[in-house]
Amino acid sequence: MISVEQVGPLATIQDRGRPGWFDSGVGPSGAADLASLGLGNRLVGNPEDAAGIEVLLGGLVLRALRDVLVAVTGAPMQATIDGIPVGHASVLELAAGQVLRLAAAPVGLRGYVAVRGGIAVPPTLGSRSTDTLSGLGPDPLRPGDQLPVGRAPSTYPTVDLAPVPELPADRVEVRALLGPRDAWFEHAAALFEGDWVISADTDRVGARLDRRRGPPLARARHGELTTEGMALGSIQVPPSGQPVVFLADHPITGGYPVVGVVLTADVPAIAQARPGQHLRFRPAVFGT
Missing domain, CATH: 2.60.120 (Jelly Rolls)
Incomplete structure (x- = not known):
């Protein structure tokens, strides 16, 4: 206990x-x-x-x-x-x-x-x-x-210390794939241009981003999108143009277009990013 x-x-x-x-x-x-x-x-x-x-x-x-x-x-x-x-x-x-x-x-x-x-x-x-x-x-x-603490497992720790990389104090870089609704934007690749900033409006549901430097994510299509499923790491863009990267407690459906999705392996980096910290998206490349 x-x-x-x-x-x-x-x-x-x-x-x-x-x-x-x-x-x-x-x-x-x-x-x-x-x-x-x-x-x-x-x-x-x-x-x-x-x-x-x-x-x-x-x-x-x-x-x-x-x-x-x-x-x-x-x-x-x-x-x-x-x-x-x-x-x-x-x-x-x-x-x-x-x-x-x-x-x-x-x-x-x-x-x-x-x-x-x-x-x-x-x-x-x-x-x-x-x-x-x-x-x-x-x-x-x-x-x-x-x-309450559960029953100890039969295995026993075999190391005393784990070497871990230091968390970045300045800019965080994460990999993302465009889609599934990148066609809703005039220039979806603007996601990868310049820097974003983690806003104060961030919690376990998601991290809202402000534009630091680079072109906006302007809509090519307007109106309502039929509600569809949302995955961990989805980058949803509401009418304000401030993307939200969905984290652990994200809703499972949403009605705003998703311009891209952060690779699952990189989601922890956003979960550890503080308000005011810079964020840059990089296109995910496979097979190289």
């Missing part, structure tokens, strides 16, 4: 999500940066689908009510145990009564706390993820919450 003593701007329980419910109007949700949660689970010897804690910007304080093994990954929030700094993306031992504290991240947006055995809150539709759009899953964490 782990006790939540303080919470920063937002902390939620996340796993790999609940795919397979689109026909019921339910999106997959899950960790915004699946790669970082997956790394944390590997470090503590968990299966990939174990639930952990997603932390926005930092400020989370946890107290172990029994001995637990944890790892902190994602945005590099300086972790301390009883005030002593410990390594990022490393295996950490918390004895009963010890306190893990995460400071504010200097770069990046979301950090993850993986616990050996996983956070064992009751699943909803097969997942323990909090979906901030639909309200499914456990509530966001609050001080005083006590989180």
Whole structure:
């Protein structure tokens, strides 16, 4: 069992999500940066689908009510145990009564706390993820919450520390493919020209972009588009011309044209990008 003593701007329980419910109007949700949660689970010897804690910007304080093994990954929030700094993306031992504290991240947006055995809150539709759009899953964490920890797996961690690349502090570059509604724009390739900026209007649903430099995404066709399915990483363009890149809690349908789609492997980079950070799209190239 782990006790939540303080919470920063937002902390939620996340796993790999609940795919397979689109026909019921339910999106997959899950960790915004699946790669970082997956790394944390590997470090503590968990299966990939174990639930952990997603932390926005930092400020989370946890107290172990029994001995637990944890790892902190994602945005590099300086972790301390009883005030002593410990390594990022490393295996950490918390004895009963010890306190893990995460400071504010200097770069990046979301950090993850993986616990050996996983956070064992009751699943909803097969997942323990909090979906901030639909309200499914456990509530966001609050001080005083006590989180159950599942049974430790039979495998045991084989590394103490994982080398991870530093998150960019300036411009983020991601790969994208045009379509399926690029014909709705006068010059869809303008998506790849110049820079965009992550706006303050960004959350687990999506990251809204402002134009920093380059031509606008002007419509060639106007009117309403028949509602159609939306995928993770879809770049939807409302009438304002400010694209929205859909993230983990995105709606599963939408009526605005999608000019392109970010490759799934690059979605975590947008999930970690902060408001004010520059973003550049690159055309995805395969076979080279």
